[in-house]
Amino acid sequence: MFIRNQFVQNKLVLHLMEKEEYELLTTSSNQEEYLLWKRNKRNTDIVRVSLKQYDWKRELEASVQQVEKKVIQNIQLPLFQQNISFHHIFIAEYEPVDSWSDLMKRDSSVPKIDTSFVYIWSQHHEEEFSRFFQKAQLNHALTFSIPENLFELEYQTELLKHRIQQIHKNAEKEILAVFNRGKPRLSYILIAINIILFFLLEYRGGSTNPETLIQFGAKYNVGMMEGEWWRIITSMFLHIGIFHLALNMLALYFIGTLVERIYGNIRFIIIYFLAGLAGGMASFALNPSIAAGASGALFGLFGALLFFGMKNPRIFFKTMGMNVIFIVILNIIFGVFVPQVDNGAHIGGLIGGFIASGIVMLPKSKAFMQQLIAVVIFVFYVFGLLAYGLTNDEVQYNETLQIQRVQQLVEAEQYNEVTEIVTETLPYADQLEAELLFYRSFANIHLESFDQAKRDLEKAVEQKSEFEEAWYNLALLYQQEDEYNKAMHATEQLLDLDSENNSYQELFQELQRAEN
Structure with missing residues (x-):
């Protein structure tokens, strides 16, 4: 009876969501099929619970391959995924006519999926759930009895469906709440300040003119060695050329507003400036050239997103995880192969932003001891960069940098x-x-x-x-x-x-x- 199979299907799905912490990925319009998944460290289990009936093994196998391929194409998997298992559970009246035993466990032909399991549950093969629970390494047993009364069976089935949808909606509301903890006002203010200062630079001598940049507060190791440490902050608001400005302001518009929504206004601005400080100090320690730009702070915002991903891996990888990681890796590689890019500031800001996120923590998170440890780590990190920079003679006595300094002294x-x-x-x-x-x-x-x-x-x-x-x-x-x-x-x-x-x-x- 179809309604009986619906009851069993929804009972299993609800058990996976409530007891085993599985997340609902999708459900068909008629709710005949559910897709769920669960990530545990580097292992991911994907579960398909279907009411579809297949008469022949080849139809069953074709369906398995088609669904696996479609799922892999449409979900974001965690980075460095070690093992992916796909479990196909069919709740049916009867099994295929021909033998399907070789589908019970097999190596999937779909890339990224390591192992594929097929289970066909029926009143004559109730032990299939036990096999599934064993293969998926589930922790809680599922026990249920099917109501004998048809009206009671229909009523209980509808209750189960409603409960599943309610849990799914609550999970979506939780995600929306995470991304609405603050309105991105400060990001827009920072963008405006950067644009205003860029045009002021252009008016006063040009944003690519070294003398103008030094005058307005660019990172200049010579000046910093003489006590002008305020340049670390002022250089965050200066940009060299319109392309540099446009690239960073686009990043601030998309990434900055996202971080501000997640962390809230105050936490966002603290992360931004601490990351900028760390990035500027790394640039001082590793890069002798005159430098400017918000890149260190922006990479710090990437660090904040990675910290968020560490604390909320489920939401992170469901929404933006792989995109963020890809962009970070791409920018670091780009910086390694392009000499003009201040890769020291980028990596320094990325690490600084990650640590700064540990200082402020996510909203509604209480971890005083972790925050205190993060403060200590940040202080050691910044002063470590400072000490290295002060003793890194190959950078501080860089010939190009010192020629510029000597020319100024000769004029004076x-x-x-x-x-x-x-x-x-x-x-x-x-x-x-x-x-x-x-x-x-x-x-x-x-x-x-x-x-x-x-x-x-x-x-x-x-x-x-x-x-x-x-x-x-x-x-x-x-x-x-x-x-x-x-x-x-x-x-x-x-x-x-x-x-x-x-x-x-x-x-x-x-x-x-x-x-x-």
Whole structure:
């Protein structure tokens, strides 16, 4: 009798949902078929409970394969899934005419599904539920009696259906509640601030102009080493070029509003700034270049979503899990292969955001000791990055970074500082050693240390034979010291590089007259 099978079907489904913590995935419009699943660590069990009747094994097998393929295409599975088992339970009046025993347990032909089980329950084969409970490793036994009275049977079946739908609706309401804990006001404010400051940068000299960026508070290791630590915060609101701004603001619009809805306004802004702080500190420790952007804070928001996924894996993987993980991995890989991307800030912000989420915790979560531990971890993390950055001479004495600093000092006529910085930087120089030597010689000329200036210039032209400015200054120093042969050789090198230059021609003629 069909109504009897409906009762058994709904009794089993309700048991799986209430006692075994299975989640309802889908149900057919006529409720003849339910799909449920349960994830346990790295194992996933998918259960199909169907009232469909199959007369032949081939029809049954075709249905099994079709459903498995469709389910795998339409659900998000957890990352690093170790084992997936699919259980097909058919509640039928009779079994297929031909033998179907080889379908009881088999290796699925559908990718990602490891094992497929088929069970056919009937009044003559009630032991099939026991086999299912054993294979699925269920914890609670299912006992029930089928009402004899038809009206009672129909009534109880409708009650079971209603209860199943009620549990499913409550689960959906729970998900909606998770994503409506705060209205995303602060995300929009942050977007507005970033856009306003970008146009102010453009107006004052250009968002790609290093001097303008430094003036407005970009991450600049030289300034930070001199005490300008506020740059970690200000750099979060500056962007280099319209593409950089557009990319980050799109991320803030989609990811920021999502995190703000999940965590609420106050928790969101705390995570955002703590992640930005961690990302900025990682950039200081690992990246010598001038840097700006909200990327560290944005990756911190990804970290917040991963923390949410750790605390609510069911909701996380049902709604956004694989997408978030894919985007994070893609961005990290992109950062590794694209030199201009500040991957240190990205990873530093990601870790910082994850830890910061442990500090603020999710709404309605009480875990004071865990929060205290997270605070300690965050402090050690940030100060660890700071200590590493302060002692990472290869970054802090990066030749490109120090050249920019030396140029500023030369313009300010701070020549003693120039000689000190160049001397400290030269052991770490690679491609710009000649330029550093030139600037030190320039400073020594003004400090009247002419011998040291000549030695630096001689090394500079030895390393870079086409260095005209170095040859010219060296020729003048030789002339000043009455070393006319050396001065003439230097001038000849200049004329070989640029025979049309009037200054070189005049110096050559002047040296010829002096020799005569």
